[in-house]
Amino acid sequence: IDEPPCNVDVHLKEYPFEPVARVTEIESYLKCITKEMQVLRSLRHQYIRCVTGHFLTGYSLVQVSDWFDGVPLETKWRELRVFAFIDKLSLMIKIIQGLAYCHIRDVFHRNISASNILVADEFDDIKITGFEFAKDFELVNTITTTRMSQRDGRIIPPEELQSGRSSSTNYRLYDIYQLGVLLYRIVENGEWPFSDALDYATGGSARNI
Secondary structure (H helix, E strand, O other): OOOOOOOOOEEEEEEEOOOOOOHHHHHHHHHHHOHHHHHHOOOOOOOEOOEEEEEEOOOEEEEEEEOOOOEEHHHOHHHHOOOOHHHHHHHHHHHHHHHHHHHHOOEEOOOOOHHHEEEOOOOOOEEEOOHHHOEEOOOOOOOOHHHHOOOOHHHOOHHHHHHOOOOOOOHHHHHHHHHHHHHHHHHOOOOOOOOOHHHHOOOOOOOOO
C-alpha cells in the first residue's frame, strides 16, 4: 500500500543487485534487466499495467505499478466458456484499445499472449503486461535473438521462425499477427488455431502440407 496521502494498493517488482559491485556495473546491470520498466514509464492507459514510480533499497531497485486484482487469461479458459460472443467481443476490444495506444506511442509489444493479459473475475476489465520483449523506438538497447527465442513459439510469426531472427521492421504487423492468434483463442475458449505455425507458411523453409 502506498504511503499517505495516496493510500492506494500498488504492485511491487524487485530487481536485486550486488551492493558491493561498482556503480558502473550496477547501472549496466539494471539498464539491462529493467527493459520492461523503461518501456512502461512512458505509457499511461487504463488497459495497461503502468509503472507509476520506483525506489532504491540498499540491495535492489523496486518498481511501483498500479494494482490490478486480476489473473492471466491463460488460466481462465474454463470460466470464459459460459460467456456469450458479445462478452468475448468486449474483452477483445479492450485488448485492441490498449495495444493501439502502445502503437501510437511507438511501442510494440511482440509478446501478445493469454499469459500477458490479466483479467478481472467477471472479464469486465483487463491489463496488458509482459513488456519485457517490447520494441520502443525511444530506447536504443536491443534484445538478443537468444532472448527473443524464449517466447512461446506458437505466437512467433512464421517469417521469424523460418529465418531464426526478426527480420521485419514493421512491428505493427508483428503485433497484429499475435493479436489475431489471441483473438481466435478467445473465441474458441483457449484452443489454438494451429499446432505449428510453419504449417501455414510459404517460402523455402515452409513444410510441405
